[in-house]
Amino acid sequence: xxxxxxxxxxxxxxxxxxxxxxxxxxxxxxxxxxxxxxxxxxxxxxxxxxxxxxxxxxxxxxxxxxxxxxxxxxxxxxxxxxxxxxxxxxxxxxxxxxxxxxxxxxxxxxxxxxxxxxxxxxxxxxxxxxxxxxxxxxxxxxxxxxxxxxxxxxxxxxxxxxxxxxxxxxxxxxxxxxxxxxxxxxxxxxxxxxxxxxxxxxxxxxxxxxxxxxxxxxxxxxxxxxxxxxxxxxxxxxxxxxxxxxxxxxxxxxxxxxxxxxxxxxxxxxxxxxxxxxxxxxxxxxxxxxxxxxxxxxxxxxxxxxx
Numbered sequence: 001x002x003x004x005x006x007x008x009x010x011x012x013x014x015x016x017x018x019x020x021x022x023x024x025x026x027x028x029x030x031x032x033x034x035x036x037x038x039x040x041x042x043x044x045x046x047x048x049x050x051x052x053x054x055x056x057x058x059x060x061x062x063x064x065x066x067x068x069x070x071x072x073x074x075x076x077x078x079x080x081x082x083x084x085x086x087x088x089x090x091x092x093x094x095x096x097x098x099x100x101x102x103x104x105x106x107x108x109x110x111x112x113x114x115x116x117x118x119x120x121x122x123x124x125x126x127x128x129x130x131x132x133x134x135x136x137x138x139x140x141x142x143x144x145x146x147x148x149x150x151x152x153x154x155x156x157x158x159x160x161x162x163x164x165x166x167x168x169x170x171x172x173x174x175x176x177x178x179x180x181x182x183x184x185x186x187x188x189x190x191x192x193x194x195x196x197x198x199x200x201x202x203x204x205x206x207x208x209x210x211x212x213x214x215x216x217x218x219x220x221x222x223x224x225x226x227x228x229x230x231x232x233x234x235x236x237x238x239x240x241x242x243x244x245x246x247x248x249x250x251x252x253x254x255x256x257x258x259x260x261x262x263x264x265x266x267x268x269x270x271x272x273x274x275x276x277x278x279x280x281x282x283x284x285x286x287x288x289x290x291x292x293x294x295x296x297x298x299x300x301x302x303x304x305x306x307x
Contacts, residue, residue, distance in 0.1 A: 002095055004040050007048045008033045011089045020177050024154060032082035035063065048087075048096050056083065056101045064107075077106035116255035116282075117248060121240060122147055126187075128237040134199035135217060139230045141188075141195035142214055142222070145170070146246065148188035150253035150271050153246035157222050160211040161200075164192060174272035182270055254282045 002010075012030055015021045021029075039059050045051050060080060063071045071079070080101075087101040117125075126147070129140040146156055155172045163171040168189070169181050184192070200215060207219020214222040228246060235244040250271070257267050268279040 001047050003047060004037050004045065007090060007095060008037060008086065010093075011086045014089060015085075022154070022175065022177075025175070028078075029082050029085075032079040033086060035079055036083050036086070048090050051087075051096075051100050053100045053103070056087075056104050059083065060107060073107040080104060080106045115243075115248060116252040117240075117242065117244070119256060121238075121242070122249075122252055122256075124238040124240065125231075125234050125244065128234040132198075134202050137191075137195050137199040138203070138214060138222075139234065141191040141199075142227060142230060143234060143249070144188040144191040145184070146249035147253055148185040149182040150250045151182070152250060153224050153227050156246075157212075157214055157224055157227050159213040161196070161213050162211065163213065172272065178272060178274075180269065180272045251282075254279070258282055 008030075011033070012026055015029060016026050036059065039062055040051060040055060043055055043058075045055065060076045063076050063079060064073075084101045084104060087096070087099050090096045091099040126140065126143055129136055129143055131137070131140075142156065145151065146153070149156075149170055149172065151170075151172050152174070155174060158173060159170065164184075165171060165181070169183050172180050172182055174180060200213075203215035203217060203219050204210070205219070206217070207215070210219070210221060212221035214227075216222050216226055224246075231244055231246055231248075235242075254267050254271055257270070258264065264279055264282075265276060267282070268276045271279060273279045
């Protein structure tokens with residue numbers, strides 16, 4: 001009899017080997033399915049064949065009402081997505097006769113638009129990395145690249161030196177290993193050139209040889225966590241009273257391109273979105289900005305109070 005844990009391990013091997021998902025994505029699946037396994041153990045389920053539709057239906061309620069750190073709707077939806085993937089796989093592999101999660105629907109999420117910051121705020125962040133210190137030179141190159149390319153932070157820290165092609169474009173590897181080529185722009189090119197000449201050799205000499213583009217002060221590849229800390233430090237120095245994360249640069253990249261007149265399908269390609277529907281979320285952001293501007297500027301856009 002296959003146990004729940006064995007079924008989970010088999011599924012995670014499948015998404016790693018057959019689907020080529022990144023280690024970060026597989027780790028997220030594992031965390032989600034550990035929650036599911038714990039829920040089933042409490043219900044006394046020993047194998048996948050013991051699991052019922054009622055078990056699946058009770059799971060989101062348990063996640064959202066647990067005493068310690070209850071999950072919000074978005075987190076519950078993510079965990080349920082992992083559960084549905086597991087049970088679909090088990091049916092396809094013939095380990096169960098029925099997909100008990102097939103009819104499960106995630107909680108409805110509130111509509112949330114991506115958070116972008118203004119061009120002036122981006123410029124303030126970038127200016128906050130000015131300086132001749134090697135770490136500042138690196139930080140400038142990292143932030144310029146994030147804004148110039150819309151790269152995810154994982155894509156940025158995974159770059160190797162050879163992925164910067166002739167200084168004009170960068171080769172990014174997105175979800176599922178999908179490759180895309182994105183232009184750098186003159187500001188990012190200059191910042192990268194300065195980093196490669198003035199800072200990276202110094203960091204590289206402190207550690208083992210590595211092809212990584214962005215290095216930490218000890219010579220190892222810069223981690224996602226350290227990249228996040230670089231951005232937080234820049235936001236503090238810029239005295240921005242807003243939350244700024246690596247994804248802020250990606251959202252701002254897309255929003256500013258669309259505001260500048262870029263075609264949505266071009267932005268889709270630059271962001272590495274598999275569906276244009278994902279990219280079209282950003283058109284709602286620019287539409288809101290246009291609506292606000294219209295309301296303020298057009299003489300007959302606002303209701304006037306009779307005198």
